[in-house]
Amino acid sequence: MRWLGLDVGTKTIGVAVSDELGFTAQGVETIPSGDEQPNVSIKRLKELIELYQPSQIIVGDPKNMNGSTGPRAESIHRFAERIERKTGLPVVLWDERLTTVSAEQTLISADVSRKKRKQVIDKIAxxxxxxxYLDAHPQKISGGGTDE
Incomplete structure:
Protein backbone atom coordinates (compact mmCIF):
# COMPACT_ATOMS: atom_id res chain seq x y z
CA MET A 1 0.00 0.00 0.00
CA ARG A 2 1.39 3.43 -0.95
CA TRP A 3 0.66 6.99 0.07
CA LEU A 4 1.11 10.15 -1.96
CA GLY A 5 2.18 13.29 -0.10
CA LEU A 6 1.64 16.84 -1.36
CA ASP A 7 3.04 20.19 -0.33
CA VAL A 8 0.73 22.63 -2.11
CA GLY A 9 2.27 26.02 -2.70
CA THR A 10 0.99 29.05 -4.55
CA LYS A 11 3.16 28.30 -7.59
CA THR A 12 4.14 24.64 -7.30
CA ILE A 13 3.09 21.37 -5.70
CA GLY A 14 5.78 19.18 -4.19
CA VAL A 15 5.04 15.48 -4.58
CA ALA A 16 6.36 12.56 -2.53
CA VAL A 17 5.43 8.89 -2.49
CA SER A 18 5.90 6.19 0.12
CA ASP A 19 7.48 2.82 -0.44
CA GLU A 20 4.99 -0.04 -0.71
CA LEU A 21 5.32 -0.92 2.97
CA GLY A 22 4.66 2.64 4.14
CA PHE A 23 8.00 3.05 5.93
CA THR A 24 9.70 5.83 3.97
CA ALA A 25 8.82 8.79 1.79
CA GLN A 26 10.73 9.73 -1.34
CA GLY A 27 10.50 12.91 -3.37
CA VAL A 28 9.00 12.50 -6.82
CA GLU A 29 8.75 15.90 -8.49
CA THR A 30 7.51 19.45 -8.36
CA ILE A 31 4.59 20.34 -10.62
CA PRO A 32 3.07 23.72 -11.52
CA SER A 33 0.06 24.81 -9.49
CA GLY A 34 -1.70 27.99 -8.56
CA ASP A 35 -4.62 29.76 -10.09
CA GLU A 36 -2.91 29.96 -13.47
CA GLN A 37 -2.66 26.17 -13.97
CA PRO A 38 -5.13 24.28 -11.77
CA ASN A 39 -6.06 21.81 -14.53
CA VAL A 40 -2.40 21.06 -15.26
CA SER A 41 -1.78 20.13 -11.64
CA ILE A 42 -4.86 17.89 -11.40
CA LYS A 43 -3.98 16.20 -14.70
CA ARG A 44 -0.41 15.51 -13.55
CA LEU A 45 -1.62 14.27 -10.15
CA LYS A 46 -3.92 11.81 -11.92
CA GLU A 47 -0.96 10.56 -13.96
CA LEU A 48 1.11 10.09 -10.79
CA ILE A 49 -1.79 8.29 -9.11
CA GLU A 50 -2.02 5.95 -12.10
CA LEU A 51 1.73 5.31 -11.88
CA TYR A 52 2.07 4.80 -8.11
CA GLN A 53 -1.43 3.53 -7.21
CA PRO A 54 -1.61 5.16 -3.75
CA SER A 55 -4.46 4.26 -1.44
CA GLN A 56 -4.54 7.72 0.14
CA ILE A 57 -3.29 11.25 -0.47
CA ILE A 58 -1.74 13.26 2.36
CA VAL A 59 -1.92 17.03 1.86
CA GLY A 60 0.04 19.45 4.00
CA ASP A 61 -2.27 21.64 6.08
CA PRO A 62 -0.65 25.07 6.60
CA LYS A 63 -1.87 25.87 10.09
CA ASN A 64 -0.68 28.96 11.90
CA MET A 65 1.77 28.40 14.74
CA ASN A 66 -1.09 28.77 17.25
CA GLY A 67 -3.04 26.00 15.47
CA SER A 68 -5.58 28.29 13.83
CA THR A 69 -6.31 28.33 10.12
CA GLY A 70 -6.04 31.31 7.83
CA PRO A 71 -6.89 32.11 4.21
CA ARG A 72 -4.05 29.96 2.84
CA ALA A 73 -5.25 26.93 4.81
CA GLU A 74 -8.80 27.47 3.58
CA SER A 75 -7.51 27.53 0.01
CA ILE A 76 -5.59 24.28 0.59
CA HIS A 77 -8.70 22.67 2.11
CA ARG A 78 -10.70 23.56 -1.04
CA PHE A 79 -7.91 22.14 -3.21
CA ALA A 80 -7.84 18.94 -1.13
CA GLU A 81 -11.61 18.54 -1.58
CA ARG A 82 -11.17 19.04 -5.31
CA ILE A 83 -8.42 16.40 -5.45
CA GLU A 84 -10.68 13.98 -3.57
CA ARG A 85 -13.56 14.60 -5.99
CA LYS A 86 -11.40 14.36 -9.12
CA THR A 87 -9.38 11.28 -8.11
CA GLY A 88 -11.83 9.33 -5.95
CA LEU A 89 -9.07 8.78 -3.36
CA PRO A 90 -9.40 9.75 0.29
CA VAL A 91 -7.42 12.88 1.18
CA VAL A 92 -6.04 13.51 4.66
CA LEU A 93 -4.96 16.98 5.75
CA TRP A 94 -1.76 16.75 7.80
CA ASP A 95 -0.18 19.52 9.87
CA GLU A 96 2.74 20.90 7.89
CA ARG A 97 3.99 23.54 10.31
CA LEU A 98 7.71 24.12 9.88
CA THR A 99 8.15 21.50 7.14
CA THR A 100 9.34 24.08 4.60
CA VAL A 101 11.70 25.54 7.20
CA SER A 102 13.05 22.05 7.96
CA ALA A 103 13.42 21.29 4.27
CA GLU A 104 15.27 24.57 3.73
CA GLN A 105 17.63 23.87 6.64
CA THR A 106 18.31 20.37 5.33
CA LEU A 107 19.18 21.70 1.89
CA ILE A 108 21.38 24.45 3.32
CA SER A 109 23.26 21.96 5.49
CA ALA A 110 23.77 19.83 2.35
CA ASP A 111 25.31 22.92 0.70
CA VAL A 112 22.67 23.07 -2.04
CA SER A 113 22.79 26.36 -3.95
CA ARG A 114 20.00 28.90 -3.48
CA LYS A 115 18.86 28.43 -7.09
CA LYS A 116 18.68 24.64 -6.73
CA ARG A 117 16.94 24.92 -3.32
CA LYS A 118 14.20 27.00 -4.92
CA GLN A 119 13.63 24.26 -7.50
CA VAL A 120 13.33 21.38 -5.01
CA ILE A 121 12.08 22.93 -1.74
CA ASP A 122 8.43 21.94 -2.26
CA LYS A 123 9.37 18.36 -3.17
CA ILE A 124 11.50 18.06 -0.02
CA ALA A 125 8.72 19.61 2.08
CA TYR A 133 2.36 11.12 8.57
CA LEU A 134 3.94 7.67 8.08
CA ASP A 135 5.84 7.96 11.37
CA ALA A 136 2.60 8.82 13.20
CA HIS A 137 0.75 5.92 11.56
CA PRO A 138 3.12 2.93 11.55
CA GLN A 139 2.04 0.23 9.16
CA LYS A 140 1.48 -3.27 10.46
CA ILE A 141 3.09 -5.86 8.28
CA SER A 142 1.09 -9.06 8.21
CA GLY A 143 3.33 -12.04 7.88
CA GLY A 144 2.65 -15.71 7.84
CA GLY A 145 3.89 -16.22 11.39
CA THR A 146 2.24 -15.88 14.75
CA ASP A 147 1.89 -12.68 16.73
CA GLU A 148 4.09 -12.50 19.78
Missing amino acids: AVFILQS
Missing part, protein backbone atom coordinates in the same frame (compact mmCIF):
# COMPACT_ATOMS: atom_id res chain seq x y z
CA ALA A 126 6.33 16.98 0.63
CA VAL A 127 8.75 14.29 1.79
CA PHE A 128 8.77 15.80 5.31
CA ILE A 129 4.95 15.96 5.36
CA LEU A 130 4.51 12.39 4.17
CA GLN A 131 7.26 11.00 6.41
CA SER A 132 5.70 12.73 9.41
Whole structure:
Protein backbone atom coordinates (compact mmCIF):
# COMPACT_ATOMS: atom_id res chain seq x y z
CA MET A 1 0.00 0.00 0.00
CA ARG A 2 1.39 3.43 -0.95
CA TRP A 3 0.66 6.99 0.07
CA LEU A 4 1.11 10.15 -1.96
CA GLY A 5 2.18 13.29 -0.10
CA LEU A 6 1.64 16.84 -1.36
CA ASP A 7 3.04 20.19 -0.33
CA VAL A 8 0.73 22.63 -2.11
CA GLY A 9 2.27 26.02 -2.70
CA THR A 10 0.99 29.05 -4.55
CA LYS A 11 3.16 28.30 -7.59
CA THR A 12 4.14 24.64 -7.30
CA ILE A 13 3.09 21.37 -5.70
CA GLY A 14 5.78 19.18 -4.19
CA VAL A 15 5.04 15.48 -4.58
CA ALA A 16 6.36 12.56 -2.53
CA VAL A 17 5.43 8.89 -2.49
CA SER A 18 5.90 6.19 0.12
CA ASP A 19 7.48 2.82 -0.44
CA GLU A 20 4.99 -0.04 -0.71
CA LEU A 21 5.32 -0.92 2.97
CA GLY A 22 4.66 2.64 4.14
CA PHE A 23 8.00 3.05 5.93
CA THR A 24 9.70 5.83 3.97
CA ALA A 25 8.82 8.79 1.79
CA GLN A 26 10.73 9.73 -1.34
CA GLY A 27 10.50 12.91 -3.37
CA VAL A 28 9.00 12.50 -6.82
CA GLU A 29 8.75 15.90 -8.49
CA THR A 30 7.51 19.45 -8.36
CA ILE A 31 4.59 20.34 -10.62
CA PRO A 32 3.07 23.72 -11.52
CA SER A 33 0.06 24.81 -9.49
CA GLY A 34 -1.70 27.99 -8.56
CA ASP A 35 -4.62 29.76 -10.09
CA GLU A 36 -2.91 29.96 -13.47
CA GLN A 37 -2.66 26.17 -13.97
CA PRO A 38 -5.13 24.28 -11.77
CA ASN A 39 -6.06 21.81 -14.53
CA VAL A 40 -2.40 21.06 -15.26
CA SER A 41 -1.78 20.13 -11.64
CA ILE A 42 -4.86 17.89 -11.40
CA LYS A 43 -3.98 16.20 -14.70
CA ARG A 44 -0.41 15.51 -13.55
CA LEU A 45 -1.62 14.27 -10.15
CA LYS A 46 -3.92 11.81 -11.92
CA GLU A 47 -0.96 10.56 -13.96
CA LEU A 48 1.11 10.09 -10.79
CA ILE A 49 -1.79 8.29 -9.11
CA GLU A 50 -2.02 5.95 -12.10
CA LEU A 51 1.73 5.31 -11.88
CA TYR A 52 2.07 4.80 -8.11
CA GLN A 53 -1.43 3.53 -7.21
CA PRO A 54 -1.61 5.16 -3.75
CA SER A 55 -4.46 4.26 -1.44
CA GLN A 56 -4.54 7.72 0.14
CA ILE A 57 -3.29 11.25 -0.47
CA ILE A 58 -1.74 13.26 2.36
CA VAL A 59 -1.92 17.03 1.86
CA GLY A 60 0.04 19.45 4.00
CA ASP A 61 -2.27 21.64 6.08
CA PRO A 62 -0.65 25.07 6.60
CA LYS A 63 -1.87 25.87 10.09
CA ASN A 64 -0.68 28.96 11.90
CA MET A 65 1.77 28.40 14.74
CA ASN A 66 -1.09 28.77 17.25
CA GLY A 67 -3.04 26.00 15.47
CA SER A 68 -5.58 28.29 13.83
CA THR A 69 -6.31 28.33 10.12
CA GLY A 70 -6.04 31.31 7.83
CA PRO A 71 -6.89 32.11 4.21
CA ARG A 72 -4.05 29.96 2.84
CA ALA A 73 -5.25 26.93 4.81
CA GLU A 74 -8.80 27.47 3.58
CA SER A 75 -7.51 27.53 0.01
CA ILE A 76 -5.59 24.28 0.59
CA HIS A 77 -8.70 22.67 2.11
CA ARG A 78 -10.70 23.56 -1.04
CA PHE A 79 -7.91 22.14 -3.21
CA ALA A 80 -7.84 18.94 -1.13
CA GLU A 81 -11.61 18.54 -1.58
CA ARG A 82 -11.17 19.04 -5.31
CA ILE A 83 -8.42 16.40 -5.45
CA GLU A 84 -10.68 13.98 -3.57
CA ARG A 85 -13.56 14.60 -5.99
CA LYS A 86 -11.40 14.36 -9.12
CA THR A 87 -9.38 11.28 -8.11
CA GLY A 88 -11.83 9.33 -5.95
CA LEU A 89 -9.07 8.78 -3.36
CA PRO A 90 -9.40 9.75 0.29
CA VAL A 91 -7.42 12.88 1.18
CA VAL A 92 -6.04 13.51 4.66
CA LEU A 93 -4.96 16.98 5.75
CA TRP A 94 -1.76 16.75 7.80
CA ASP A 95 -0.18 19.52 9.87
CA GLU A 96 2.74 20.90 7.89
CA ARG A 97 3.99 23.54 10.31
CA LEU A 98 7.71 24.12 9.88
CA THR A 99 8.15 21.50 7.14
CA THR A 100 9.34 24.08 4.60
CA VAL A 101 11.70 25.54 7.20
CA SER A 102 13.05 22.05 7.96
CA ALA A 103 13.42 21.29 4.27
CA GLU A 104 15.27 24.57 3.73
CA GLN A 105 17.63 23.87 6.64
CA THR A 106 18.31 20.37 5.33
CA LEU A 107 19.18 21.70 1.89
CA ILE A 108 21.38 24.45 3.32
CA SER A 109 23.26 21.96 5.49
CA ALA A 110 23.77 19.83 2.35
CA ASP A 111 25.31 22.92 0.70
CA VAL A 112 22.67 23.07 -2.04
CA SER A 113 22.79 26.36 -3.95
CA ARG A 114 20.00 28.90 -3.48
CA LYS A 115 18.86 28.43 -7.09
CA LYS A 116 18.68 24.64 -6.73
CA ARG A 117 16.94 24.92 -3.32
CA LYS A 118 14.20 27.00 -4.92
CA GLN A 119 13.63 24.26 -7.50
CA VAL A 120 13.33 21.38 -5.01
CA ILE A 121 12.08 22.93 -1.74
CA ASP A 122 8.43 21.94 -2.26
CA LYS A 123 9.37 18.36 -3.17
CA ILE A 124 11.50 18.06 -0.02
CA ALA A 125 8.72 19.61 2.08
CA ALA A 126 6.33 16.98 0.63
CA VAL A 127 8.75 14.29 1.79
CA PHE A 128 8.77 15.80 5.31
CA ILE A 129 4.95 15.96 5.36
CA LEU A 130 4.51 12.39 4.17
CA GLN A 131 7.26 11.00 6.41
CA SER A 132 5.70 12.73 9.41
CA TYR A 133 2.36 11.12 8.57
CA LEU A 134 3.94 7.67 8.08
CA ASP A 135 5.84 7.96 11.37
CA ALA A 136 2.60 8.82 13.20
CA HIS A 137 0.75 5.92 11.56
CA PRO A 138 3.12 2.93 11.55
CA GLN A 139 2.04 0.23 9.16
CA LYS A 140 1.48 -3.27 10.46
CA ILE A 141 3.09 -5.86 8.28
CA SER A 142 1.09 -9.06 8.21
CA GLY A 143 3.33 -12.04 7.88
CA GLY A 144 2.65 -15.71 7.84
CA GLY A 145 3.89 -16.22 11.39
CA THR A 146 2.24 -15.88 14.75
CA ASP A 147 1.89 -12.68 16.73
CA GLU A 148 4.09 -12.50 19.78
